[in-house]
Amino acid sequence: MLTPGTKLNNRYEILKPLSGGGMGDAYLARDTWKEGENRCVVKQLKPDKVEPRTIRLFNNEAQTLCRLGSHDQIPELLAHFEQNDNFYLVQEFIQGHDLSEEISPNQPWSEARVIEFIEDILKILVFVHHNKVIHRDIKPSNIMRRDKDGKLVLIDFGGVKQVRIQENSTIATPVVGTYGYMPDEQIKNQAKLCSDIFAVGMVAIQASTGKQPSELFKLERDAKTGQFLWHNYAKLNASLARILYKMVQFHHELRYQAANEALEAVINLSLTVEYWLDNVSQFIQEKDYHKAAQACQQAINVNSNSYTAWYYHGIILRKLGQNDNAVLSYDQAIRIQPLSSEAWYSRGLVLDEMARDEDALASFDKAIQLKPDYAQAWVCRGTSYLAPNVKTRIKPIRDGKTITKR
DSSP states (O other): OOOTTOEETTTEEEEEEEEEETTEEEEEEEETTOOSSOEEEEEEEOOSSOOHHHHHHHHHHHHHHHHHTTSTTSOOEEEEEEETTEEEEEEEOOOEEEGGGTOOTTOOOOHHHHHHHHHHHHHHHHHHHHTTEEOOOOSGGGEEEETTTOOEEEOOOTTOEEOOEETTEEOOOOOOOOTTTOOHHHHTTOOOHHHHHHHHHHHHHHHHHTOOHHHHTTSOBOTTTOOBOOGGGSOOOHHHHHHHHHHTOSSGGGSOSSHHHHHHHHHGGGGOHHHHHHHHHHHHHTTOHHHHHHHHHHHHHHOTTOHHHHHHHHHHHHHTTOHHHHHHHHHHHHHHOTTOHHHHHHHHHHHHHTTOHHHHHHHHHHHHHHOTTOHHHHHHHHHTTSOHHHHHHTHHHHTTOOOOOO
């Protein structure tokens, strides 16, 4: 261990240790040749032995880190040198805090925050993977939130190695990583680009459930896939959950193979009807009909010919007492699927509530014509002529709900 006050390369004065491990130690230091903000991070690498090959590999790694450091959200490599048979990397100091301070036990993030995190970190990884580099140790403590702009910064590339892809295989390198965020192939010393995708998925699942990876692995597993069933502990859209499940597939071939693939899937979420309809289902379960109506409208904006979006829009607007607009939504659903007995029946219910008896009867008749054994449509047709106070008393039956006998 280096002690505070030690000066390296006649320039970098050690201030305090930051972290240590098998790959080497990291220290906060200051550049005595610089004025103003001169703090930096010095990483001391300790090879088993020093030989020409070791020096060559170190220089190659430094060149890789120099390229990566050109990205605004990766620390810049300021210098690298050898001294007393140890190798040193000097990198930009990031003022801020790491995500382990933001991810708290039993305090799940919102879906919007999870999506923002996934997009931000994957955008950095697109650049990293484009340079044919695997980070191999993505975890909350290696993701900084920079104070000056709130952006995420991916740090600790000390264990990174450039990889060569030859005939769809990856050259094995020394095992680096943290248990819980490492997939099986990485533990077996065969890390791939999609190993980083697994780690990002695990961090996102940890944030969305408030559970540590060690807790997640103890959860009930799917009998067919063996995947741990974490989604019941997170309030996430089903479409987003499917993406995360793909990111953390145990077998690497079933995952997104690189960051750009996973990023495209997340970005395209809001461009799919399924995403918004998943939100509709969630909001209906929570009885938040205003948000459900907004999500329905988003689905319609994506695809104005979505029968399901218009149909649920009618249901929700009826819940909100907007019967005129509910009828218009059902009309749109029927325009798209004129043979939908459910849409005709639901349209009849709204018209009946609006005291448009003839129109309601016509809708119920159409539902019965399309589905002769439609019991609820027959019930509603038969009660269309009753007085409003009687209809109110039997509304649960007319809506297809059971009631408790007294």
